[in-house]
Structures are given as C-alpha cells and as structure tokens.
Amino acid sequence: MVWFLRDLARLARERAAIEELLGRAAWLKGADWGLDGSRLRLDADIEAHGCVYGVRLTYPDAFPASPPTVTPRQDGQLWSTHQYGVGGELCLEWGPDTWVPEVTGAQMLVSAHTLLEAEDPQGSGSSGERAAVPSRHVRTRGQELRGSTFRFLATAALREHLASLPPGASGQLGAVVLLWQRGAITAVVTSVHPDGAEPWTDPGVPPRLANYGLEWSGLFVRSGLRAVSLGVGTVAELRAAADAALRDALDAALGLATPPQVLLLEDAEAGLHLFRLRADEPELTRYKTLNLEPDHPWERRGPEFEVLVEKRVGIVGVGSAGSKVALALGRSGVRRFVLVDDDLFLPENISRHTLDWRSVGEHKVDAIEDQLALLSPAIEVDRRRIRLTGQESTASVAGALDALSRCDLIFDATADPSTFNQLGMIAVQYQRPLVWLEIYAGGIGGMVARYRPGKEPAPLAMRAHYHVVTAEAGARMGVDVPRRGPEPYSADAEPGLPIVASDADVAVIADHAARLAIDVLAGREPSAFPFAMYLVGLARGWIFEQPFQTIPVDVGEAPHAVAPEAPPEAVQQGVAFLSRLLGGGDDGPAGPS
The missing domain is CATH 3.40.140 (Cytidine Deaminase; domain 2)
Incomplete structure (x- = not known):
C-alpha cells in the first residue's frame, strides 16, 4: 500500500506544511497536487532574482523512509551545477546521505529556493553572473x-x-x-x-x-x-x-x-x-x-603480515577449499607457492570453486596460478600437475615432495587419508609445519588443524586422536560421524558422490584454515589459536548443538624427541660406508664383489 493511503496522518502533515509555506513565502507561487502514476506530486513555481522556475516535488513510494525529489517541471531543463543531468533532480540539503524522516516536502522546496537564490542560474541578480555554490557533500570516485x-x-x-x-x-x-x-x-x-x-x-x-x-x-x-x-x-x-x-x-x-x-x-x-x-x-x-594512491597493503593487513612476503607455501589440492586458501594467502602477502594437483576444472566445479567458465578444461593449478599472478607481479608459482598418491612416475612424485619439503608451510587441502599420511611424514621428517582441513557432508561444518614441529604431536598421531575424540563424542550423543573425505571429481578415474556442502560452507572452513596457516607463518608467540585443532559447526547436527559452535580439541603436547640409539657395530659400519662414498678411503669391507 502506498504511503499516503497507509499513513493519513503524515499526509495531513505534508499538506499543512505546504499551506503554511504558501502563506508566508512570497517566492512560492501556486500548489497543484496530483498523482504521477502511484506517486504523489506537487507542482509549484519558485521565484528567484525575478525569474520563475517551475518545479515538481515528487514523493517516492518509500516516503518517509526516502526523501522527495525536486525537479524541473518541464523536460530538457538544466538549471544548476547542483543537478543530476538535464531534467534531473536538484541536489539539495537533504538527500539519501543526509535524510531524516521528520523533514517535510515543504522543507525540500525551501532548500530548492535557497539553491536557486544563491546560484542565480539565469544571472539576473546584481552581479549578472551565475554564482558558485559549494556542494553539501564530496562525491566518491565511483560516483565521479x-x-x-x-x-x-x-x-x-x-x-x-x-x-x-x-x-x-x-x-x-x-x-x-x-x-x-x-x-x-x-x-x-x-x-x-x-x-x-x-x-x-x-x-x-x-x-x-x-x-x-x-x-x-x-x-x-x-x-x-x-x-x-x-x-x-x-x-x-x-x-x-x-x-x-x-x-x-x-x-x-x-x-x-x-x-x-x-x-x-x-x-x-x-x-x-x-x-x-x-x-x-x-x-x-x-x-x-x-x-591511484600508493599501495600500502600492510596498513590494511597489519604489520605482522609483512613477514609473509618471504614465505613459501605448498598447497596440495586446489579444489573448492584449496583454491580459496591459495587466494586468501596470496592476498595476505604470501608471494611464493608450490601448487600440486592433477585435476581439471570442469563445469560442475563452478558451484564451489574460485574459478569460472573461463577456466573450464584447464588444469586447476594452471588456472589458479593465473589468479595469483593477477594479485601481485611478485608472486611466483611452482606448478605440479600430478597426484602424489596416484599412478605417477617415482621421479615426478619425488620432485614434488622435494619442493614441498622446502616450503615454510605445507597445506593439505585434499582430505585424502593417503595423501595426508604422505604429507604428515614429510612434515615430521623435514620439520615443516602442516595445516589441514576437512569439510563435513551436509554443510554442518568442518575441521581445521595445524602441526608445528616440537609443539604438537606428529600429524598422524593427531589424526588418530581426532578420530577417537569425535567417535566418543558422537557415541555419547547417539549420532554417527558425518561422512568426510576426498571430494571426487568427474574427471577422476573412480566416480563417486561429491560431498554436499555449499560454497559458503566451504569458504568458512577454508578461511578458518587460512587464518591458522597465517598464524603459523607469522610466527606469533603465543599463537592466536590456543588449540591445534578445532571443529567448526555451521549447522545443528552431529555433535554441534547450534550453528557457529566451535569445539577446540586438545591434542596434547609434542612428545620429547629421543633419537634412536644404534648398536656400536652399526655405527662403525655406517661411518665406514659413508667414508668410502665421500672418498675418504677404504676403512672396511668393500662388500660383495
């Protein structure tokens, strides 16, 4: 229902204000009420410097939530430098940025008269010239x-x-x-x-x-x-x-x-x-x-992010979650990446991926490199179109693992147990931090976790603890653990049903994991995240009693590392063997002939 039928009291107030203005303002001539479609309008004449300007006051359907407009009554007229184009509305004291519902249409007419009197568009005043009237606001670059x-x-x-x-x-x-x-x-x-x-x-x-x-x-x-x-x-x-x-x-x-x-x-x-x-x-x-103003990204991100420029991050799996993590880290300041994924980007991936139809048929690592390259000229990407646990040459997998072992952080976005085992062992062997995530089916949430050498238990031990904790929690509540695991794509050899979750669901978990990765890369002490693992609920279900519930998981501390002791005979034989390899002479049996 239009406002003047819904609010007869406000209609009466508007009419009374116009009548009161007509009685005291000699510059306002006539007042002809009418309808312009479903909108209430008032035609009147405003006199300024001896010139008469025919105006139309139009009340919008959303009045009084939105201000009325004052325009030339006839088309094709441009009166003022404070006017939105030929025939457009006058830019008055009250607009969308300054409007308050208590202002009446009569006050809008007063503001229009003030503008015309001050600017004198016809140059009919004593100076004979149009005057410059300052604007009530500064236009944004987008408006300009x-x-x-x-x-x-x-x-x-x-x-x-x-x-x-x-x-x-x-x-x-x-x-x-x-x-x-x-x-x-x-x-x-x-x-x-x-x-x-x-x-x-x-x-x-x-x-x-x-x-x-x-x-x-x-x-x-x-x-x-x-x-x-x-x-x-x-x-x-x-x-x-x-x-x-x-x-x-x-x-x-x-x-x-x-x-x-x-x-x-x-x-x-x-x-x-x-x-x-x-x-x-x-x-x-x-x-x-x-x-354009000079770009000072650290003013937006914070000075602690500056260290990320020197970091190298390896991301295995650049699907719906991994692609979001890569771009989040790139925008946060990371400039060197190793991306590992053998998969193609297909139309069915569009619903949750950062890519779109422009990349259909392309390897995901190639398309994500393009996205990263558009963030900064300084970004470098090492792309590996392989599957670490697939039917690949040993040399190509070894090369990818070597590149990952030299990263400052490894990120597992595959949710594939075999890949996790492999990356977990690389992280422990080379003392590299590892961050990983899982998305739960049905959009009920997910899990994010980190491993920092010397501070948390080994990744495989953390995962075993995670399975025990979630199984026990589910048993207490009488619910099953939600389906989780790798997201099958139609280009993969073995078909399967994809994990059901929306792009928003994946984005929340991916961004949580990216924050965990940034915390590790920035070397915050103490960490902003007291626990190494979190279950993040997005809907009520399983062990989550309500949306946005976060459950920290205490995985314990890293066990004290004790180097295994070798028998003296093994030590002697090992030293002799390595000495021969390094050209140090024959210190023992040469082995089989």
Whole structure:
C-alpha cells in the first residue's frame, strides 16, 4: 500500500506544511497536487532574482523512509551545477546521505529556493553572473566515474617516474593495456621508454594483466602546458594549444607508418591526460583520469603480515577449499607457492570453486596460478600437475615432495587419508609445519588443524586422536560421524558422490584454515589459536548443538624427541660406508664383489 493511503496522518502533515509555506513565502507561487502514476506530486513555481522556475516535488513510494525529489517541471531543463543531468533532480540539503524522516516536502522546496537564490542560474541578480555554490557533500570516485566510459588509472608509481624525468621529456609508452569491462574501457600504462633513458616498468601492475585486454602503443610528453589548455577535443585544437616541442613530437608520431594509438600528456601541475589517437580522424577521445594512491597493503593487513612476503607455501589440492586458501594467502602477502594437483576444472566445479567458465578444461593449478599472478607481479608459482598418491612416475612424485619439503608451510587441502599420511611424514621428517582441513557432508561444518614441529604431536598421531575424540563424542550423543573425505571429481578415474556442502560452507572452513596457516607463518608467540585443532559447526547436527559452535580439541603436547640409539657395530659400519662414498678411503669391507 502506498504511503499516503497507509499513513493519513503524515499526509495531513505534508499538506499543512505546504499551506503554511504558501502563506508566508512570497517566492512560492501556486500548489497543484496530483498523482504521477502511484506517486504523489506537487507542482509549484519558485521565484528567484525575478525569474520563475517551475518545479515538481515528487514523493517516492518509500516516503518517509526516502526523501522527495525536486525537479524541473518541464523536460530538457538544466538549471544548476547542483543537478543530476538535464531534467534531473536538484541536489539539495537533504538527500539519501543526509535524510531524516521528520523533514517535510515543504522543507525540500525551501532548500530548492535557497539553491536557486544563491546560484542565480539565469544571472539576473546584481552581479549578472551565475554564482558558485559549494556542494553539501564530496562525491566518491565511483560516483565521479560512473558516467565515464573511458577511464585511465594513473598509478602512483607512474606519476612518480614521469615527475623524475626532465621537463619536456618524451618517449614511447611500452604498453598500454585496455581492459574491456561492462560499461567501461579502462587503460593502464605498464611501461615507459623515455628517449635517451632506461626503460621503466610499473612494479605494481601484474604482467599477466595483458592476457585480459588489448595492448596498445603510445606516446608520452611532459608538456608543461597548463591543465586548462589541454581541455581539447581535436588534434587541431591540441596542436594550437601545444608548444613547439609538443607539436613536433605529435606530428612525428602521426606521420609514422604505424602511429601510436594513445597520447599521454603531463601538464604543468603534474596532472596526467590520456587521449586516444587516430591518424585518420580529427577527434580525440579523452580518458577520465583516476589518480591511484600508493599501495600500502600492510596498513590494511597489519604489520605482522609483512613477514609473509618471504614465505613459501605448498598447497596440495586446489579444489573448492584449496583454491580459496591459495587466494586468501596470496592476498595476505604470501608471494611464493608450490601448487600440486592433477585435476581439471570442469563445469560442475563452478558451484564451489574460485574459478569460472573461463577456466573450464584447464588444469586447476594452471588456472589458479593465473589468479595469483593477477594479485601481485611478485608472486611466483611452482606448478605440479600430478597426484602424489596416484599412478605417477617415482621421479615426478619425488620432485614434488622435494619442493614441498622446502616450503615454510605445507597445506593439505585434499582430505585424502593417503595423501595426508604422505604429507604428515614429510612434515615430521623435514620439520615443516602442516595445516589441514576437512569439510563435513551436509554443510554442518568442518575441521581445521595445524602441526608445528616440537609443539604438537606428529600429524598422524593427531589424526588418530581426532578420530577417537569425535567417535566418543558422537557415541555419547547417539549420532554417527558425518561422512568426510576426498571430494571426487568427474574427471577422476573412480566416480563417486561429491560431498554436499555449499560454497559458503566451504569458504568458512577454508578461511578458518587460512587464518591458522597465517598464524603459523607469522610466527606469533603465543599463537592466536590456543588449540591445534578445532571443529567448526555451521549447522545443528552431529555433535554441534547450534550453528557457529566451535569445539577446540586438545591434542596434547609434542612428545620429547629421543633419537634412536644404534648398536656400536652399526655405527662403525655406517661411518665406514659413508667414508668410502665421500672418498675418504677404504676403512672396511668393500662388500660383495
């Protein structure tokens, strides 16, 4: 039901406020109530500086939760610099960002009169000119750019580099990547080749970005012209405004067999202006410049994350959970990865994976590398398209395990017992931390756990304890342990039913595990997580009495390590054997001949 039928008291208040304003404000002429579809509206005339402005006050269906609007009564009228386009509403004292339900339509008319009186759009006042009226708010970058199809992202690094060049410097833009997006064409300069100087590449722009757009050539000139001189629309206007150096550079570029496609000019105030050049067309297409601030990621993440840049993380299994973990760690600062997975990405994986149709048919490790490469140019990925416990060559598995053994942390996202056994033994043998997870069927939750050498029991012992604890807890409550294990994919040799869980369910458990991994990598002491294992409930079921219930599992402390003692004879024979291998001479029997 529309507001004026539902709230007759508010309707009476609005009508009374208009009548009261008509009685005291000589600048308000007439008041014609009516309906515009289902919306209540009021047509009136506002006088300012001897000029009459026909306005329409329109109440929205959601009034008083949303403010009324004041627009020109006739189409095609643009009165004010504080107006949303031709025929659009006036930007008044009250808008969506300042609205309070107690404000009436009469007050909106008062605000409109105040604006027209102050700005004097017709220039009918004593000054004879339109006055500048400050805005009541600051527009966001998104609001400023939503009407601009052509956009230029000027990074802080690019601006700084151009400012370091001598005045009048010019040269080639090594590459300008154009990203074709919905409703926008966005340009990014990735490299600059100044004449007589070393080429420069923007350290913050991922090279892989070129795979997702067009690469154009370009010309840049530090023109030294004032910004107002560069508000041109044609090549002829630009030549007329340019100095001799800019004209010569422009004429030389346009005279080439393959002229540059874009022109980047720096004005005297260090502002950047990007234009689309076409040798056969006089018109210039101007790109709206958005100056990007320097990227200080640690201000968003926290200084303790800075250490992650030096860490290498091995992730085995980049399915629905592992892909999320990889991207979370990449966004958190990890710059070196070893990814191990033999599987392909198929359409049925889309419902829970970070990938989409653009990667269908591709190996997951390859597609995830692409995603990581777009986060930072500094990210390095070692991809292994193998299954550690599958029918692979011994050499390829040994190579992958060697790469994992040199990681600062190993992450098992397979939930496969055989793979876990293998990784658990590697973690103990090479004293590497291990983090793993499980997703429970039915979306009821999952488990996250960590092993830190010398602080927690060995992973295999932790898993055995986990099975005992969960079985006992389930027995006390008279429920079975939920199904868990590896997620079969249709590309695998052996078909099976996938674990039933939504993308949100997987994301919660994956992000919990990523936080556990970050805690280990950052070396927090004490750890933010007092327990090495947690059962995270997302729904009521099994041992979870309510959603979001978290159950810590005490796995005990790492047992005191005691090196096994070898018999003296075995020690003597071992030393002699190794001495021979190392070229230390014949200290014992040579063995079979």
